[in-house]
Amino acid sequence: MSETFQLDGAPVPFEPGQTVMQAALAAGHYIPHLCYHPEFKPHGSCKLCTVKVNGRTVASCTMPAEAGLTVESEIEELNALRRTLVQMLFAEGNHFCPSCEKSGNCVLQALGYDLEVHTAGFRHLYPDRPLDASHPDILLDFNRCILCELCVRASGEVDGKNVFALSGRGIAKHLIVNSESGLLSDTNIALTDKAMQVCPVGVILKKRVGFNMPIGERRYDERPISAQALDDAPRQTDASGNCEACEGTP
Amino acid sequence: MLPDNELRFDASRQIWLDQLVARHQTDASRLLQILREVQEYFGHIPQPAISRLAEKLSIPRVRIESVGSFYSFLHLKPHGEYRVLFSDNITDRMLGSEALMQQMCQQLWLQPGKVSEDGLVSISPTSCTGMCDQGPALLVNGRAITRLTHQRVQEIAQLIRNRTPLNNWPSDFFHVDDNIRRSGLLLDNTLAPGDVLRKALSLGGQKIVEAVKTSALRGRGGAGFPTGLKWEACRNAQGSEHYVVCNADEGEPGTFKDRVLLTRQADLVFEGMTLCALAVGSKKGFLYLRGEYRYMLEPLQAVLQRRRDNNLLGAKILGQSGFDFDIDIHLGAGAYICGEESALIESLEGKRGVPRSRPPFPVTHGYMQQPTAVDNVETFCQAALALHMGAEKYRAIGTEKSTGSKLISVSGDCAYPGIYEYPFGVSVREILQECGAVNTRAVQVSGPSGVCVGESEFGRKLGFEDIPTAGAFMVFDDSRDMFEVARNYVHFFAHESCGFCTPCRVGTSMLKQTMDKIAAGHGTKYDLNEIENLDSVLQNTSHCGLGRTACNPVLHTLKHFRPAYENKLKSLMFSPAFDLDGSLARARQMTGRDDAGAHLKEEI
Numbered sequence: 040m041s042e043t044f045q046l047d048g049a050p051v052p053f054e055p056g057q058t059v060m061q062a063a064l065a066a067g068h069y070i071p072h073l074c075y076h077p078e079f080k081p082h083g084s085c086k087l088c089t090v091k092v093n094g095r096t097v098a099s100c101t102m103p104a105e106a107g108l109t110v111e112s113e114i115e116e117l118n119a120l121r122r123t124l125v126q127m128l129f130a131e132g133n134h135f136c137p138s139c140e141k142s143g144n145c146v147l148q149a150l151g152y153d154l155e156v157h158t159a160g161f162r163h164l165y166p167d168r169p170l171d172a173s174h175p176d177i178l179l180d181f182n183r184c185i186l187c188e189l190c191v192r193a194s195g196e197v198d199g200k201n202v203f204a205l206s207g208r209g210i211a212k213h214l215i216v217n218s219e220s221g222l223l224s225d226t227n228i229a230l231t232d233k234a235m236q237v238c239p240v241g242v243i244l245k246k247r248v249g250f251n252m253p254i255g256e257r258r259y260d261e262r263p264i265s266a267q268a269l270d271d272a273p274r275q276t277d278a279s280g281n282c283e284a285c286e287g288t289p
Numbered sequence: 290m291l292p293d294n295e296l297r298f299d300a301s302r303q304i305w306l307d308q309l310v311a312r313h314q315t316d317a318s319r320l321l322q323i324l325r326e327v328q329e330y331f332g333h334i335p336q337p338a339i340s341r342l343a344e345k346l347s348i349p350r351v352r353i354e355s356v357g358s359f360y361s362f363l364h365l366k367p368h369g370e371y372r373v374l375f376s377d378n379i380t381d382r383m384l385g386s387e388a389l390m391q392q393m394c395q396q397l398w399l400q401p402g403k404v405s406e407d408g409l410v411s412i413s414p415t416s417c418t419g420m421c422d423q424g425p426a427l428l429v430n431g432r433a434i435t436r437l438t439h440q441r442v443q444e445i446a447q448l449i450r451n452r453t454p455l456n457n458w459p460s461d462f463f464h465v466d467d468n469i470r471r472s473g474l475l476l477d478n479t480l481a482p483g484d485v486l487r488k489a490l491s492l493g494g495q496k497i498v499e500a501v502k503t504s505a506l507r508g509r510g511g512a513g514f515p516t517g518l519k520w521e522a523c524r525n526a527q528g529s530e531h532y533v534v535c536n537a538d539e540g541e542p543g544t545f546k547d548r549v550l551l552t553r554q555a556d557l558v559f560e561g562m563t564l565c566a567l568a569v570g571s572k573k574g575f576l577y578l579r580g581e582y583r584y585m586l587e588p589l590q591a592v593l594q595r596r597r598d599n600n601l602l603g604a605k606i607l608g609q610s611g612f613d614f615d616i617d618i619h620l621g622a623g624a625y626i627c628g629e630e631s632a633l634i635e636s637l638e639g640k641r642g643v644p645r646s647r648p649p650f651p652v653t654h655g656y657m658q659q660p661t662a663v664d665n666v667e668t669f670c671q672a673a674l675a676l677h678m679g680a681e682k683y684r685a686i687g688t689e690k691s692t693g694s695k696l697i698s699v700s701g702d703c704a705y706p707g708i709y710e711y712p713f714g715v716s717v718r719e720i721l722q723e724c725g726a727v728n729t730r731a732v733q734v735s736g737p738s739g740v741c742v743g744e745s746e747f748g749r750k751l752g753f754e755d756i757p758t759a760g761a762f763m764v765f766d767d768s769r770d771m772f773e774v775a776r777n778y779v780h781f782f783a784h785e786s787c788g789f790c791t792p793c794r795v796g797t798s799m800l801k802q803t804m805d806k807i808a809a810g811h812g813t814k815y816d817l818n819e820i821e822n823l824d825s826v827l828q829n830t831s832h833c834g835l836g837r838t839a840c841n842p843v844l845h846t847l848k849h850f851r852p853a854y855e856n857k858l859k860s861l862m863f864s865p866a867f868d869l870d871g872s873l874a875r876a877r878q879m880t881g882r883d884d885a886g887a888h889l890k891e892e893i
Binding site for chain 1: 336339340349350351352354355358359360361624641646648783784785786787788789790791792794795796797798799802822825826829830831832
């Protein structure tokens with residue numbers, strides 16, 4: 040009974056109010072994405088989910104679904120753009136996958152593999168981003184931040200704490216925490232916070248549990264993110280707001 | 290100067306801060322305006338002030354830091370008692386601004402971008418300050434100084450060294466000329482305040498909208514959206530309030546016509562806004578004035594007060610019961626992106642100036658998510674004129690799809706830089722002749738995000754049919770290196786990217802890196818391909834117009850002036866991005882050596 044749009048030639052049904060991304064995931068179609076998370080209001084900043092709607096490129100996570108749209112996603116032209124975006128994110132921060140405890144569970148890394156990003160593409164910027172190890176139980180490694188704002192949204196919208204925010208502008212934009220000292224230990228963050236669970240990369244880490252998952256058994260070892268993300272996405276909008284297996288949760 | 294955490298935050302400062310918050314009705318949506326005043330009072334935004342504001346406004350302190358760090362003119366750390374910002378538009382550079390900045394740095398013993406050891410002064414470049422017709426220009430503690438010369442820079446350095454208060458500096462330093470070279474319909478108007486509103490009141494809202502539609506007026510900010518349709522959509526949109534916003538965040542490098550309009554025609558601007566209020570049913574309007582034009586705040590507030598006194602603003606305007614409207618002026622604080630209407634609205638709400646995802650559009654979900662009509666300064670003037678003279682008569686001026694007149698801000702290599710008003714449809718060549726430009730190589734129309742027009746295209750016409758323009762017209766003669774022009778614009782976009790989306794945040798920096806690499810003589814053909822690749826990503830995936838147009842200056846100059854690039858390339862297909870000799874620069878600086886032995890020989 041519900042209306043549909045076309046995604047790469049397949050009809051996709053949607054509910055009123057759904058975006059192209061939400062409807063696609065619910066119908067079992069994967070569109071690459073980073074800053075989109077099924078539990079939060081679409082953000083539209085990473086642009087990995089860029090698709091062509093009636094020939095025009097738009098972010099599918101913020102594009103309202105409409106009957107009769109012709110959406111293209113799985114085409115080389117768009118995947119080439121996505122590869123460059125992933126390269127940009129790698130070049131912008133300091134990502135050393137072999138020594139990162141999020142390796143194998145990292146969305147950025149998984150996207151890199153899935154989109155077949157084989158080269159660096161850009162000269163890396165090597166920004167100076169000191170760690171914050173002040174908190175007894177939580178480590179912040181800003182080197183890996185991709186500025187998706189998921190922790191900002193989780194802490195503000197779910198935890199009601201506003202522990203995180205973005206500071207600065209342009210390429211100098213960076214994550215900060217809510218304390219006069221600027222240190223995480225002086226905030227009211229708790230291990231049980233939603234903000235602890237949503238980081239898609241290795242910025243917000245629980246101390247003393249790193250590398251506890253053997254290589255081969257990590258999240259993206261067996262299945263690529265394109266398959267994993269479909270398992271994670273709620274097939275129907277979950278009224279309780281619960282998400283059994285959200286991305287980025289190790 | 291004491292380090293920030295030791296800055297005494299005594300009772301008197303706290304009282305001042307509390308009074309400031311009270312003056313802003315303890316309203317967190319006025320955060321940017323509050324921070325701007327804190328910046329003016331303390332010279333920066335001290336940490337204890339942030340904590341106090343967070344407490345008084347009941348918002349997390351992290352939000353205040355987040356907003357404060359977004360705007361170039363706000364500083365979260367001490368940034369000198371005197372904060373000098375040299376306008377860094379290409380037109381300032383062509384008038385010698387780089388040497389002048391270097392001179393001032395030497396005289397005051399400091400490096401650009403850094404605060405002097407004694408905390409007295411900082412000197413940095415800033416994006417175009419809108420004084421291109423009388424540059425080189427700078428801002429000192431937010432106040433504009435024009436027509437810099439070596440002597441004037443020397444005098445300024447002396448005044449700073451002597452800690453002379455800004456109010457005691459020679460007043461001619463701060464003089465800003467209007468430089469009106471050619472006037473027309475708009476600049477020649479002899480309307481008295483209230484003339485347009487009296488006529489409008491006899492028509493009523495619906496007929497005003499019809500008249501503006503009939504006039505075929507299109508927005509003067511560059512995009513050219515039909516003003517009548519915008520007003521109609523806003524009028525018809527459901528909302529508890531409707532808002533009128535005048536976009537005076539004239540940030541496009543090379544544009545300064547709104548500065549002149551707000552100096553010479555402030556009444557007409559406000560009359561146009563009030564007309565719009567009548568058309569869309571609004572009680573509240575905002576003028577968003579770019580921070581660079583801070584010096585206009587008091588004069589503009591005086592005009593608003595006079596209009597209130599004359600019953601042209603406030604309750605029952607011109608005695609019409611139910612026609613209540615007032616205007617508040619908000620100042621920006623150094624962010625080009627706030628010229629984008631949804632970013633401007635975010636900034637008006639006291640947030641970071643990040644463009645919103647659209648739809649919904651501001652006409653239905655604008656300021657405070659209510660229907661909002663955002664128009665350019667000149668658009669409001671033109672709307673008022675069109676209504677007064679009659680839509681049909683107005684429509685006869687200009688061209689079919691671009692009706693009325695347009696103010697052009699002319700700067701660069703010409704004898705008479707300044708403001709020129711033409712009916713739409715004027716050719717590039719006609720303007721060049723009138724402004725006294727000779728041996729012209731190219732014109733950048735509508736600023737870095739516009740188009741670069743080469744000699745073969747000087748017959749092209751300004752208007753939405755051919756070259757749409759927000760008004761900038763920067764002239765370059767045959768002595769100019771168009772590569773350097775493009776490189777200046779690329780630096781501008783990288784500096785002004787808000788950083789929200791990946792392609793623009795990283796892509797503009799990568800583009801800057803590539804252009805700098807070519808400028809340093811390390812570029813290869815690979816880099817030109819790389820520019821085209823970046824352009825594709827920026828154009829197709831950017832969140833807003835800034836990212837989508839950031840490659841334009843490079844692509845346009847490449848099209849017309851490819852040799853300017855190719856001459857700088859190594860004639861190799863590939864060359865390592867790593868510059869072995871360049872990497873020793875720091876070691877040379879530390880050892881104070883620059884002799885031949887301290888340099889590596891060219892390897893290949």
